[in-house]
Amino acid sequence: MDRQDGYGGIAILVQENMPYSTMDINRQGLAQNTQVQGILLHSPNVAIINIYNPPDTRVTTASWRRLVNSLPKPVIITGDFNGHHPMWGCASSNLNGRTIVETLEDTRLIVLNDGTPTRLTPPNQNPSAVDLTLSSSDIASRTSWRVIKDSGMSDHFPILTYLNHDQPQQEPTTTKRRLFKKANWNQFHDKINEQLTDAIDSDYQSLFRIIEDAAEDTIPYAKNRINNRNPQPWWDEDCTQAVTERRNAIKRYTLDPTMNNYLHAKKTIAASRKTLRRKRKESFRKFCSSLNRNSSTSMIWQTIRRFTKNQATKPPTDLPSPSMAPLILDLLTPIDIEPDFTLEQEGTPEAPFRHNEYLAVLQHKKESAPGMDQVSYSMLAKLPIRASVMMVDIYNKYLQGHSIPSQWKNVLVYPFLKQEKNPELPQSYRPIALASCPGKVLESMIKNRVEWHIESEKLLPPLQFGFRRGKGCNDCIAYITSYIQLGYSRNEHTIATFLDIHAAYDNVDIYILYQKMESMGISSQLRNLIFQFLNNRNMYIKDRKGTIHGPKTTNKGLAQGSPLSPTLFNIYTADIGTNILRGVQLIQYADDLVLLSNGKSIPLLIQNMNSSLQELKEWLAEHKLTISPAKSSAILFKKKNSATNYAPILYNETPIPWKKQVKYLGVMLSHTLNWTDHVELINQKALKGINVMRAVCGIRWGADPSTLLMLYKGIVRPHLDYGTQFIKPCPKQTLAKLDKTQYQALRVITGCMRSTPTNVLLAECAEPSLEVRRNLLATKFILNIRSTENHPLAKILRALKPYCDRKEGYWRSRDTPYPIQAMNRTDAFPSLYCSQLPPCYEYELSHQLTPIPHINLNSTKADFLNNLDFSQMCEERYRNETWIYTDGSLERKQRKVGFGVYIPSIDYKFSSRLQKETQICTAEIIAINHAICVCLEKNITKAIIWVDSKSAIERISSTEIQASRDFISLRTKRLLLEAGENGTKITLGWIPGHFNIKGNQTADTLAKIGRDLNVPVDIKVDKKDILAIIREQIRDEWNGQWSTLLQNKGAAYRCLVTNFPKKPWFSTMPFKNRRHLTTIIRMRTGHCLTYKHLNRIGILDTPNCECGQVGDLTHIILECPINEIPGIDIYVELSKAGNPTPMSIYTILRNLNVQSTNILINFLNYNNVNL
Structure with a gap:
């Protein structure tokens, strides 16, 4: 089909032996110069549509819907739409792009583009992806899409879309892999x-x-x-x-x-x-x-x-060619000149590794591909006790100076091509290293000791946030944004220079690293063992044909994929900011550096930045590292968007480019800090997740809503959440884009109509608004900040808070940032536990890695039904131990908490009240702590503490090292272990609650007495307990807002739901067919295909049913004489299912059960009613 302007046209070429027929296309509403043609393949049965839409030619929403809805399904639509949208990789969107995205839900199409540019553009233009491929959702999972980066004589790249029809043939593999x-x-x-x-x-x-x-x-x-x-x-x-x-x-x-x-x-x-x-x-x-x-x-x-049983033809692998693999291996194995160097043998001896350390590491290792020795984590976990004890003995030999096995130094690298990189360049590949699992277990044990030492001794700088427990990306983002906002509050400008260290891990000098570890007080035995792992590593590499190249030996850099590497890099760069100019802040996350400075004079700020970069350059040169200026950038944050030619910021006489926006740790920061770019970025990622969800469901087929809700929480909501707890102040229309995407995802989950009120959508999925989530995320973040004394961000926030509270100057007409709102909210909790370090670094590492065995009588609770049975079962077995019963009690309405301890043999009874913020599990742990103290005070040398809380015992016994561990469980664990070391054997026993066990009932009564006492004991409250209280407060506030919204939108829904649900009603329903659940959901929302609703939205001219009455839900199901099942009275059947009388459609939908759902679905199916 030729274009009228003589510049080519469109064509569909079909293989000779492939049967097909041409199609007539509905062009109504399309512009005259928009070209469309199509064919219908007979095997496989699929329509292929080719479209060319010239630039500046508008495709209206109505004409696009009309075209797509007129096409036979399944269909693949491809062509040059001249439609731009970030969803398929464009830098911005236009009307045509937005039309396609907005109608995806109605047309049930899936965008197959993966974001790769489809057109060759000049370097001064943004990448372009105007060539789209769309498919019906029911065949999307059978397709594979890729761009061929050879445009021939055109400026558009060819696109290959594979559709699986026959079973694909698999290429033979020669790699031995254990099952x-x-x-x-x-x-x-x-x-x-x-x-x-x-x-x-x-x-x-x-x-x-x-x-x-x-x-x-x-x-x-x-x-x-x-x-x-x-x-x-x-x-x-x-x-x-x-x-x-x-x-x-x-x-x-x-x-x-x-x-x-x-x-x-x-x-x-x-x-x-x-x-x-x-x-x-x-x-x-x-x-x-x-x-x-x-x-x-x-x-x-x-x-x-x-x-979905649809394995599309596999496109070529991203592994390198046989000729490229050796070049990548050369890049990964630099050789450093070995200096005159001798390992230190003196110093305080390191405590031998314990079996508990080994088991604790293995317990928290997820299965991953083994190294070249083919020994996996699961094999190590299944070793008999004698073998695992022998493994620890072997580890201790290496700690004493023996050489580690040669196979632990063999590393197999799989280099995968980075996205949109040139496959002909060695640096375009990202190496994934497979090392020996037994070696990595030992490295993890070393890491635990080294990390605990440097953190407990406060040897790392406070603004180093990467790969440290209790710190992370959020700290960096919050520090930078709050620093900029504080500058705005003081009428100051802020310069931020984002620096990229070139191949940071690969260029670490292991000899300098050794000296730095020595200066930090790490024992010579650990240093020497670490040096063994780093020195003379043998690297192998695999190409796309399965051939393994190597080995090549290297003595430079940190090992890829090693558990130790991030911690060692933190040690190596611990003093990187020592000589930075005063007034300039250096924030570090691994190898990402940011220099920050604010003030009123821009020239002075630039001068200070250049001086600091010079100091940084000298430090990097001493440590054999360097900055890549081309990959670095500088931003001037100003309140007013005024373009000015600024003096250059230089590194090694090379200017660092000034930019108006930069992507830092996944967050887009623009020079005005208005967050529009970041919202666009995360929205684009969320839309791709929704595209995935559409591929596994339609309105009436596919995955059930509960599964889709899990999928939403896994691949859509995290994008909508990322970094958003820091994006206030932000234009409301910008935040509304995220809300719109959330509603779009919820409609995919529920199959609801577009007319469904958004507040009803949220309630059906039990998903609060994104604003509620942002408040909750900010609160959780601030509690982490406030629970640590002298956190560097706390000082910035305390300085910023008065400006925000006074609503003057910059903040006069702007919203208060979420972190400041969270600070105001957490001010109401002076009982918050605060320490200089996270609790996991306050308590001994050896105690944390020691499990606490306990007696489990819940597994045999069927064997006893009362106190007599319990006594008979346990008295003979535990007659020599003193029995102690503990319990906690919580009265939720008045927030009263208490605990009780009862020792029958000495008639000891104790009750106490706790702070109102204390959660019930924490109360149980405090009761156990008190019982241990009583044993020590009264010289009870053998005791069993009977507890009816499994979670309390698990929290005490946990061997996981986490910054989120609460201090009271760690304190109790230390007390229990120290008591055992001093000859007092105390065992924890888990018994079933509410089983008429006399001692347990007495402890429960004592706990209730304790909660009613007047004065609570002075025990600080962990941040997790306070977060649970604030979460309830935020939920109550949201429930009030939601109820107010329900007065105006979705008023009929009030007959079904009065309070915002904690979980969706369909989560308890057995899943048989998606259509069943989506039909009931539509009925509950009141927005379904009834005559009355279709008339209300302008699709039907009359609201009346075929029988002449108004066709609402009540009429269609309970009243219409046309709809009935012979010999069955639906009223009687619904009454048998437990529906009260008088019966209405609202009482049925409000009290849904499996029987009622089946009756309604069978009734609708029999009468061929489609709602």
């Missing part, structure tokens, strides 16, 4: 036990051979697949068993076709179908719950395609 899911772990355990003898010394190679031999016999390798079907991600042994039984039953019937065999076969087929559906659903839900904002969109698409 740990099919491992026989009991046999693995026993074989190693058999091989271990007293004669075997604590030698790693001997133990490694035993593990390797046991694995060969008990852990199978994955078979090479050539032209075989891909295994489903949800398939397991139960599925295999179900299919085997089904095949055997069918075979049995075929050989002996009796009625019994037929019925058995039918029953087995049904059971097999049920098992496979259940496994697939459970696995998909598990997959959805594992997603977060860092999950790769491509990985999600790939997994969805596997779940």
Whole structure:
């Protein structure tokens, strides 16, 4: 089809042997110069549409909807739309782009573009992606899309869209990979036990051979697949068993076709179908719950395609070519000249590693690909006790100076091409390193000790936020934004220089690092062991054909993927800001540096910045690091948007470019700090997540709402949340964009109509507004700040707060920032526990890594029904211990909390009241703490503390090192362990609550007495407990706002829901069919395809039903004579299902149960009513 202006046209070329037919296109409303053509393929049955829309030609919403709705489905639409939108990689949006995005929900189309530019643009122009590919949602999971970066004689790149029709052929793989899911772990355990003898010394190679031999016999390798079907991600042994039984039953019937065999076969087929559906659903839900904002969109698409049985033809891998792999290996293995260097052998000896340390590290290791030795974390976790004790003995030999195994220094690198990078350049690849898991376990044990030492001794600078417990990206972003806002409040400008250290980890000098560790007081044994891991590492690299290149040895830099590397880099750069000019702040997150300075004179600020950069340059040169000026940037933050030519900021005589915006730790900062760019960025990412959600559901097919809600919380909401607790002041219309995206996602989840009120949408999904979430996130962040004394951000916020509270000057007409609002909210809690360090660094590391074993009587609670049974069961077994009962009590309405302790043998009874903010689990732990103190005071040497709170015991026993650990559980754990070390054996016992156990009932009564006492004991309250109180306050405030909104929007919904729900009603409903749930949801919202509603939104001319009455929900279901099931009275059936009389559609929908839902759906299906 030629264009009228003579500049080409559009065409669809079809292979000779592929059957197809041409199509007539509905062009109504399209511009004359917009070209459209289409064909209908017969096998596969899919429509292909080609479109060219010239620049400056508007495609109206109505004409686009009309065109798409007239096309047969499924359909793939492709072409040059000249429509711009960030959703498919454009820098901005235009009317055509917004039209397409706004109608995606109605037209049920999926954008296949992944953000890659589709047009060759000059370097001074933004990347362009005007060539779009859209597909029907039901075939999107069978497609694969990519751009070929060779435009030929055009300025548009070719686009390849694959549609899976036949089962794809798999390329053979030669890599041996163990199938740990099919491992026989009991046999693995026993074989190693058999091989271990007293004669075997604590030698790693001997133990490694035993593990390797046991694995060969008990852990199978994955078979090479050539032209075989891909295994489903949800398939397991139960599925295999179900299919085997089904095949055997069918075979049995075929050989002996009796009625019994037929019925058995039918029953087995049904059971097999049920098992496979259940496994697939459970696995998909598990997959959805594992997603977060860092999950790769491509990985999600790939997994969805596997779940939907649609593995599109695999595009070429991102691994390098065989010729490129050696060049990348050379880049990764720089050689440093080894100085005259001797390892230190003197100094205070390091305490040997303990078995508890080893188990604690393994417990919190997630399974990942093993190194070249093929020993995985799961294999280490399944070792028998004798073998794991031997492993710790081996580790201690290396601590004493023995050489670590050579295989621990072998690292296999998979270099993956970075997005939109040139595959012909070695630096375009991101290395993913696979190292030995036994070695990484030892590194993690070293890391725990080193990190605890440098943090507890306060050896790192306060503005170093990267890879430190209790600190993170939010601290950096909050510090920078608050610093800028404080400058605005004082009528000052702020200069921020964002610096990129070139290949920071790869260029660390390990000899300088060794000296820095020595200066920080890290023992010589740990230093020497760390040096062994870093020196003379052997690097291998894998190319796209599976060939492994190497080894090449390097003695420079930190190891990629090592648990130790981030901590070592923090040590290496701990004094980086020592000589920075006073008045200039240096904020560090790993290798991202920011220099900040504010003042009234711009020339003076630039001068100070240049002086600081000169000092920084000298420090970097001494440490063999350098800044890349081209990748760095400087921004001048001013209240007024006035363009000025500023003097250059120089690094090594090279100017750092001035910019109006910069992306820092995933947040877009613009020179006016108005947050428009950041909202656009996160909104674009959220829309891609919604695109994924659409691929697994329609209004009446696909995943159930509960699963989609998990998917929303994993890949959409985190983007909408990221950094938004710091974006006030922000224009309301900018924040409204995020709200609009949230509502769009909730409509995908629920299948609701576009006319559904947004406050009703939120309630049906039990999702509060984003404003509520921003307040909650800010509060959680501020509680972390206020629970640490002398946090560097606290000083900035305290200086900023008076300006915001007075509403003068800059803040006269601007909203108060969320962190300041959170400070005002947390001011009401003077009982907040505050310490100089996070509690995990206040208490000994050895105590934190020691588990607390406990007696679990809940597992045998069916064996006893009363106090007599409990006494008979336990008295014989624990007759030599003193029995102690503890309990906590909470009265929610008046917020009264207490605890009680009861010791029957000495008739000891104690009650106490706690601070009103204390949560019930914390009260239980305080009761245990008091009981331990009583044992020590009264010289009770053997005791059992019976507790009915599992969570309290788990919090005390936890071996995870976290900044969020509460101080009271750590204090109680230390007290318990120290008591044992001093000869007082105290055991915790978990008993069932409310089982008429006399001692437990007495402790419960004492706790209730305690909560009613007048004066609470003076124990500070942990930030988690206060956050729970504030969360309830924010929820109550939101409930009030939501109820007010309900007066005007969705008034009929008030008949169903009066308070904002804590969880969606459909979360408790068994899922059979998405259409069932979405139909009920639409009925509850009042916005469904009834005659009355269709008339109200202008689709029908009359609100009346075919019978002549007004066709609302009540009429259609309960009154219309046309709709009925012969011989069944729907009133009677609904009454049997538990619906009270007098009955109305509102009473039915308000008190939904499974029976009522089934009755309504069956009624609608029988009468062919589509709501």
